[in-house]
Amino acid sequence: MPNSVNCSTIPPVKKQTTSSLILLACLLAILTLAACSPVAASGEAEPPTAVPPSPSPTAAATASPPPTLSPPATPTAAPTAVATHTPTPAPPQFSNPPNEALAQTAVAANAELLRPEPANTGLWQYAANTFIHPLALVVRQETAYLLDGGRVLALDLTRPAAPELLLSPGDVAAGVTVIEPLDIFAAPDGLLVLDRAGDVYRRDWDTAAWSLERDDRPIGDTSSHYYVALDGLANGRFLLETSYKYVMNYVDGQQQALWMLPEARAVDVAAAPGPDDIPNVYVLLQAMDSDAGSLRLYRDTASVTSFRPPDIITQPRQIVASDTAVYVLDENGRRLLVFKPDNGRLRQMWQLPAEVSAIGQTPGGDLLLVGRDRLYFPNQPQRLAAISGGPQLVGPQPHDPAFLAAISGFSSPIGPNVSPRDLQMPGAPRHYRLGVHQGSDFYWSLGSPVYAAADGTVIRAMHDYTPPLPAQFFAWQAEAQQLGYTSEEALDFYRGRQVWIQHANGLVSRYVHLDSIDYRVQEGQPVTQGQLIGTVGNSGSPGSLESEDSDVHLHFELWLGDHYLGQFLRPVETRYWIERILLGRAP
16 A cells, blocks of 8 residues: 555535534544554564465464454544454464484494484374373374373364263163273274273264274283284274283184283284285384383284394383384373384384374374373474363373372382282272273282371271171172163172271272271371371172182272273273372382
């Protein structure tokens, strides 16, 4: 627009006989001058904030058009123009400063070191507590599916928007009450969800209807199987089991093959296309007595001995595989290792941003990283967005690493070790009652002393406990069969004689299956760490029907509100935190 007004552009006004029309023409001229003259904006001396270009549709906020000034229908007494300035929202930011120790490790391993940072990685920042510690991330077409807090969330990758909640604990899927989803997989015929109790649900892509693909909650061929991970290729599925240590391949719900694994803790499984149309099945393991991890390749149930990754994996958490690369998330989420799919040679090492807990891959081969309320897009720095709304978790959460890391002042209630079996840790299935385990089992002889794990106040002490009759056990088992899960009342029955202690950090410790309770342990009374609570027994357990010393053990639980510690975590993570809290292990 020119700096001066071309008066020829103003329409001529017919000569009027009234002075009011002349005045109106003058006012129109003045308004035209004002509209054509440049006006200094508020804060003109400050340079605009640079925002990286975004794909269409844009993730950054679009500037609103300038307001149009219209004369009021009724004159005001004294109109006053007030200049307003709405600042442009700053794009979300993250930091990932170089880690010298990791750089040296990469050099020693002869691997390329990559470091996601704002210059090369996009970020979608979601509202606080939208997700806290995701366990899995899978992608189909333009939608990412995320598992966190037992909830399955759908994230639209074409536009920054709040996630959609698809499934959560307590929901009913195909007539079965969901207990706690543990893993997910995007199959050609639907989204698969593995429940801790052993079931596999499928959500059809077209109808969004849920069906029950595997009813594995009741006792089957074995009573203590524990599936911890799920993956597949085409219509074949692979389940990873940690009690008996095997991988099962099934199609249409029916077992096709099963092969045994070495003695180790099962972490994750991934399948990818292999030679001669035989799938490559990669299994991620952790040593029974250390944090050392290992990666194995199986083809047609046989171990591929030419696949030899270096002994570099530690604290393994997840694996994602394709026909071009195998990705292992390790060091408790701080590092990503990239291996060649045929021989296991280490190609790259990624230093990840803080709190990354799961990885995924798009159909086009792009990696996605997810952590607390953040979705990262490596090699797509233009993808920036701050997203509000959506389903959010309320209050402290049992799978929040920040909360877990802050727990102090606890020690083991009995002995210097926790059980080496994953089946005896929080979150393991309990097939005989169609539920899950909510604590840690310590197997000691009848009458062994049990001590307070930390200072606190007694809020429950069942001095008047009476051993139940066999008919009461049968009644609760019948209820579980009718409901399809263990009710809260049944859970309390199975705990038997117990003591609960409230601690200052919001945690409650529960001492279960006791044979006796010390007379000084009374409700409302304070206790100190190491104080005698009672003795080991088997009260409330089905073993108590056989004899007083059958299945004798201390069952110990830690609770945060309505959640047990170990809930919404991978089994290896549960062990990591229980050992850190009770045994003082180093991070």
